[in-house]
Amino acid sequence: MNDKNAIGLSLAAQVANELREDIIGGRLLPGMALVESELVLAYNASRNTVREALHQLGREGLATYVRNKGVMVRRLGLAEVRDIFLVRRTLELQAIRTSKPLREYQSDRMLEAIEGAELAQDREDWQAFGTHSLHFHQHIVGLMRSPLLDEFFANIAAQMRLVFSLAPSEENFQRPWLARDRHIHDLLVAGRPHEAAEAMAEYLDDSESALLDLLSAPLPL
Missing domain, CATH: 1.10.10.10 (Winged helix-like DNA-binding domain superfamily/Winged helix DNA-binding domain)
Structure with missing residues (x-):
C-alpha cells in the first residue's frame, strides 16, 4: 500500500x-x-x-x-436487536466480572456520562439522554482496556441508537435507565463486581425485552 x-x-x-x-x-x-x-x-x-x-x-x-x-x-429489525444484545451481554458482563477496583479516571468517566444524562433529563432532551447512557456503557466495555473492543463497541452503540430512535416516545423509553446506570457504577466503586454483573444482566434483559416489544408493536394507522 x-x-x-x-x-x-x-x-x-x-x-x-x-x-x-x-x-x-x-x-x-x-x-x-x-x-x-x-x-x-x-x-x-x-x-x-x-x-x-x-x-x-x-x-x-x-x-x-x-x-x-x-x-x-439502516433500519434494524428483531433479529439484529437480538444479536446486538448477545454481543452486549458477552462484552459488558465480561468487562464487569473481570474488572478490578475502579480507578479514579474510570469512575470519573462513568460519572460524567451519568451526570450528562441527568442534565439532559432536566432539559427534557431525551436524545442527548440516550447518547450519554450509551457512553456510560462504552465506558463499561472500556474496563477491559482493549482499543479493538472499544472500537467494535462504538459500532454496537451506534446500532443501539438506531433502535432507540424508533420509540414513539424516547422519554418513556429512556427515563428508567438512569438510576440503574448509577447503581451499577456505585456497585463497581464499592468493589462488588459480582453484584454489578447481576444488575447489568437484569438491565440488559429488561432493555432487550422493551426494544423487542417496541419493534413488534403494530405501526400506527
Whole structure:
C-alpha cells in the first residue's frame, strides 16, 4: 500500500467515525439519506473518500443501499436487536466480572456520562439522554482496556441508537435507565463486581425485552 492510499484510507476512516458519532448522537436517524455530494461538502473530502466511508458504514451494519434511493441510514429489525444484545451481554458482563477496583479516571468517566444524562433529563432532551447512557456503557466495555473492543463497541452503540430512535416516545423509553446506570457504577466503586454483573444482566434483559416489544408493536394507522 503506498502512502497516498494510506492517507485516503485514513481520511475515509475519519469520515466514517464522524458519521458513526452522528448516529450515536441521534443526528442521523434510520431512513435518512446519506448523499455523497452533500457529504463531500460537509467533510471537505473527495467523492472517493466519502464513498469508502459509506462502504465502511455498510460493512458495520449502519448504512444500506436502497435501489433508486441510494445509501441510507439502516433500519434494524428483531433479529439484529437480538444479536446486538448477545454481543452486549458477552462484552459488558465480561468487562464487569473481570474488572478490578475502579480507578479514579474510570469512575470519573462513568460519572460524567451519568451526570450528562441527568442534565439532559432536566432539559427534557431525551436524545442527548440516550447518547450519554450509551457512553456510560462504552465506558463499561472500556474496563477491559482493549482499543479493538472499544472500537467494535462504538459500532454496537451506534446500532443501539438506531433502535432507540424508533420509540414513539424516547422519554418513556429512556427515563428508567438512569438510576440503574448509577447503581451499577456505585456497585463497581464499592468493589462488588459480582453484584454489578447481576444488575447489568437484569438491565440488559429488561432493555432487550422493551426494544423487542417496541419493534413488534403494530405501526400506527
